[in-house]
Amino acid sequence: MDAVDRLWTRVAEQAPLPLEVLAGAAVVALLVVATPALWRPARTVVTIAHEGAHGLAALATGRRLAGIRLHSDTSGLTVSKGRPTGLGMVLTCAAGYVGPALFGLGAAALLAAGYAVGVLWAVLALLALLMLQIRNLYGLWAVLVTGAGLAAVTAWLPPAGQAAVAAAVTWFLLLAAPRTVLELPGARRRRAAPDSDADQLARLTRLPALLWVGVFLLVDVAALALAVRWLLVP
Template sequence: MEPLDILDRALTPTGLPDSPQLLVGTALALALLLVVPGAVWRLTGIVVTIVHELGHGFAGLLTGRRAVAIRLSPDHSGLTTSHGRAASVPWTTFWGYPAPALIGAALVMSGLAGRGATALLVCAAVLAVSLVFMRGILAWLAVPLTAAVLLGLLGFAPDPWLTSAAVGLGVFLVCGAVRALANLTRLHARGRTHGSDAAILARATRVPGGVWLTLMWLLALACAAGSGWMLWRAVTG
């Protein structure tokens, strides 16, 4: 399919499948399959890390930070560096963990509103643009591969699949955000806090890391609850 055909398709509403129950069931099953099994999560969790680090990166750009550079590690850790005012550090640091949940909820909403194809194209475009910030082999491999999968869906998948893909990706990101936050919370419970986002926020603001963790959890759970409500409404009509 030609690029203009993909663009035209992405801008055309896709609508919901004839069976919303099947859509929701497929999205939930896909998310659980990608998040719960440890062997699968070792691979798919990289996607959540990409969104996490882009959350830092774009939050930094909004506050005027520059020279943004993002590195990814196979253990799902990442590092986003940038230069700018010290006052912008808390804002930039905070938005890593909430980013996957927020983007996930937006994908669920877009898919259920008939704009799943548009949402997938936007995600692919953001990933393509973000390549200028990526450093290291893993980032240079994972980001283009993720964008290519999204473009492949837009080019070859039937319309109902695009809606299912957008909703499924959204649920996956929300669930992945919750799992990542649970891992962070366990580290803090064991006292292994050095270098975590919450610890950096605590040092930068003198507000305890537990407060920042709580705020991150509230945002993630709000996104999860909102996504669940939208899926329930789709099923019950």
């Protein structure tokens, strides 16, 4: 119980982050997303969130999760078992490109409520659950490195530093999500993503793949706008 009390003390409600810290974290995240040399390695983090969202959606809709793979080219694959059609499969396919933004929106809600350090612990908990489903060595390495980095932040930085990192992680997810959607049409034209989530949804629903790309982008931009209102608008 003492350990639980100490943990709760670390994640319990804190004073809201100053506006300049939130804005500075947003600028840092934007630089990472907009700079090609930084975006390439950082995109693996988005893939982790993307595939994790597929996995959570599969479990939430009653499907059986059979494993997740992450690849060095920043692609990934989530395999679930169940009906090959129907609402559960549609929601599972649709969750990937909106998942990072929705995770970011949830983190923004925690930040707005004063639980900045709790954001890091929530991410660590989700990474630990995800690790149980990883089925390849690169994926295991990517999740371990990401988790180790966040664990080091929670262990070594003071609460103010942890809160700043939590804000940067939040903005990164919110800003990276629409970029991955904007990259999708080009990947489809180059046939680099012949079986993308949008194409799978087109087969499942008989709606055009580009329509699903638009849905992904709309959800991601809406999540970003809502987070900006919560965190940056006085």
